[in-house]
Amino acid sequence: MTHSASKVRSLPLPSPASAPREQGHGIWTALGLGLGAVAVLLPLGVVVLASLAPPGTPLGEILTPDFWTLENYQTAWQRGQFVLAFFNSTLVALGVTALQILTSALAGYALARLPFRGRRSLLMLILATLVIPFQLLVVPLFLVLKWGHLINTYWALILPTAANGFGIFLMRQYFQSIPVELEEAAALDGANRLQTLWHIMLPLARPALITLFLFTFIGEWNDLFKPLVFTTRPELKTVQLALADFQEQFTSDWPLLMAAVVISSLPVIGLFLLGQRQFLRGIATTGIKN
Template identity: 65%
Template sequence: MNFKINKFIKENISFKFTSIISFLILLSGLIIILSPLIIVLYTSFFDNSSHPHFTLKYYQEAWQKGRFLLAFANSSIVAIAVTFLQIITSVLAGYALARLEFQGKNFVLLLILATLVIPFQILVIPIFLILKSGHLINTYWALILPTAASGFGIFLMRQYFVTIPLELEQAAALDGANRLQIIWHILFPLAKPAVITLFLFTFIGEWNDLFKPLVFTNNPNLITVQLSLASFQEQFTSNWSLLMAGVVIATIPVIFLFIIGQKQFIQGVGTTGMKN
């Protein structure tokens, strides 16, 4: 009896010790990861004058001098438009690759996957020439159309649609639903985690994109958040508090979106495996 009690006590102590060590390791990792963000926030609020104190004046100054109101509007228009188009093209193409049978389907899927390893920068010259021939340079379309479809999005939706039982579509077809109705009323709601995952990836990617606005536009009225931030950094290289305030302003929408959609994002990534 005493042996069992001693064994239980030792196992309990060992479990608590392991839990404490794991907690300390995770806490250390969290501190390391969050320390740059903490430094940025602290610097943006700190007024290093003769009487150091915390203030919001750098945010007000950065918002005005960085033209962030115009930049936010332009970035929002581009990011929302690209995200909307990518969701449509990815859902339709993903459904075709998951459900329809046609000659060369696997080859098409391989081609789509191959686009994932081609950097956008390699395609910039032909894309620029196409946009120029269509008189789209210095327009919103120059920032929207080059990324209106995504190989990643198509593959993501295809993989998710494969996991949905075919019987649901067959039942809807027996009730008289056509393919578009099946996609919109049956598959689209069921694929909500994958759609939100694609939305987050696309919106954040477009919001943080500097390359397209830099190459395809030179109109100051089409300035985006990243262009504004880059220009802002060139002007105020010595004022760290002002620079950090600009960085925080540009980052807030991305953090806010991820916090809202993180649960669906994790679910979408977790349930989208390599199923054939």
């Protein structure tokens, strides 16, 4: 008891002059975060308020209507065929996400743990693909898909982005943060590389996997370019194509368009809110290692 009391008495006490500075720093930090939150949430609030205005409200009166109504949501849901669009976008996004997780986990583990010649050069080549815009590859991709008779199919929307350099780099960095001793212990127990990856590395890399899942799913959900170029069949319409139809046909009806935007955004917002803790943990714990 005496030893513990002496340790408490030996702890350094904060100086009186540093307390006001720390309090002021906290106030400015909170103020900056509050302003940032307002800047992010204000456009979303404007979209929601505009979607509640009566149909046909002029743009100048869209935020100050005579009354609020949910009629735009019912009309947008029916005209946009969002049941079909949600199904197509979900199928494509899940297909791309599953393939990216598979390819990124395998390639990332190989680059992080397998000692082979040219490993660093291969990593640099993979990172170099991140600076190549997808639009530059659309012509050769279109020719390959046409040769394989995949145009106007779900595969035309899934296969072009089945692997991604960012996902490979993310998984490689996270695997490098896991102690090698865990794999050595598994090897002593008779586990091979695939067993070690499946039973040890992937469970420990859950934050990185959820981060990659969110990035990929949200990116594919918001993608307009691939459905616009590789499909023409109405039954393959995605959420972004449905929104494009609203902009072409109902340009003057802003409340209806805003309601369609809210409907299309709800799934990804809900998905991010469900996985935000693991997402932040994955970003925070994925350090850069050589």
